[in-house]
Amino acid sequence: MIKEIIKKTPIVRSVARAIMAMTVEQRRKNFDSGRYWESRYRKGENSGPGSYSRLAAYKAEFLNDFVKRHDIQSVIEFGCGDGAQLQLLKFPDYIGIDVSLTVLDQTIKMFAGDTSKRFMLLQDYDGSQADLSMSLDVIYHLVEDQVFEAHMRQLFEAAKSFVIIYSSNIDDRSVSAHVRNRKFTDWVATNTDAELVLHDANPYPFSVSDPDETSPADFFVFKVREATVATKASTTTVIRR
Structure with missing residues (x-):
C-alpha cells in the first residue's frame, strides 16, 4: 500500500528518493571498498552477474576481437575478480590485479x-605496463574518491597503447553503499591526454526487471599518447601458491 502511494504521488516519490539518497550517503561514510570485496569473496560470493552469462559472452567477444585486430601482446587488468570472465578471454600475456587475496588464491x-x-x-603493484590496460565492471564500485583517483591513475599509467574501460558513465550516488556511478570520462579529459577512440554501447542495457542479464555499463576505448605515460619498470611481483 505504501509503495503504491509513493509511486502515484510525485512529491512523496521525490521525498522518498531524497531520504534514500541520504541513507546511502550515511552508510557510505565508513565504507571500505577493498574490505567489502574481500569479505564478499570470503563468504563464497562471486564477482557479480557481469562476469557470467550473456554479459560475459558479449564482453569476451569484444575484447578478444580487439586484442586480435590490434595485435595486443600484453594485457594488465585492474580488478580481475574471480576468474569467470577471464576464462573466456584469449590474451597472449596477462597480469591480473585485485584487492582481495581470497579471490587471487582462487584464480x-x-x-x-x-x-x-x-x-x-x-x-x-609495482608500475608494470602492458600494451592494453583494462578496468571491467570496477569503477562504479569505487565509492571512495581517493580509491577512484588511484585506480584511474594506475590504469592509464599502466597502458603503453590502449585503455579499455567497461563501466557506467553517469553521475549517480544514490544506488547503494557499494555502488557509485561516476562520469569517469570527465576525469580522463581533465587528467590525461588520452583520446576516446571508441564507445561501444552494451546490447543489453540495464533493466530493473532483469538486473542479472542487463547492465548500465558500456565499453570505452582510449588511445594513450606516449608523451603522457611515464616509463615504468617491467618487473612484476607475482603471487604464487
Missing part, C-alpha cells in the same frame, strides 16, 4: 599451469 588455482597468466595484489 591462481583456477589457472594453475597457464604460464601466460600472472596475478598480484593491488598493494604489490
Whole structure:
C-alpha cells in the first residue's frame, strides 16, 4: 500500500528518493571498498552477474576481437575478480590485479599451469605496463574518491597503447553503499591526454526487471599518447601458491 502511494504521488516519490539518497550517503561514510570485496569473496560470493552469462559472452567477444585486430601482446587488468570472465578471454600475456587475496588464491588455482597468466595484489603493484590496460565492471564500485583517483591513475599509467574501460558513465550516488556511478570520462579529459577512440554501447542495457542479464555499463576505448605515460619498470611481483 505504501509503495503504491509513493509511486502515484510525485512529491512523496521525490521525498522518498531524497531520504534514500541520504541513507546511502550515511552508510557510505565508513565504507571500505577493498574490505567489502574481500569479505564478499570470503563468504563464497562471486564477482557479480557481469562476469557470467550473456554479459560475459558479449564482453569476451569484444575484447578478444580487439586484442586480435590490434595485435595486443600484453594485457594488465585492474580488478580481475574471480576468474569467470577471464576464462573466456584469449590474451597472449596477462597480469591480473585485485584487492582481495581470497579471490587471487582462487584464480591462481583456477589457472594453475597457464604460464601466460600472472596475478598480484593491488598493494604489490609495482608500475608494470602492458600494451592494453583494462578496468571491467570496477569503477562504479569505487565509492571512495581517493580509491577512484588511484585506480584511474594506475590504469592509464599502466597502458603503453590502449585503455579499455567497461563501466557506467553517469553521475549517480544514490544506488547503494557499494555502488557509485561516476562520469569517469570527465576525469580522463581533465587528467590525461588520452583520446576516446571508441564507445561501444552494451546490447543489453540495464533493466530493473532483469538486473542479472542487463547492465548500465558500456565499453570505452582510449588511445594513450606516449608523451603522457611515464616509463615504468617491467618487473612484476607475482603471487604464487
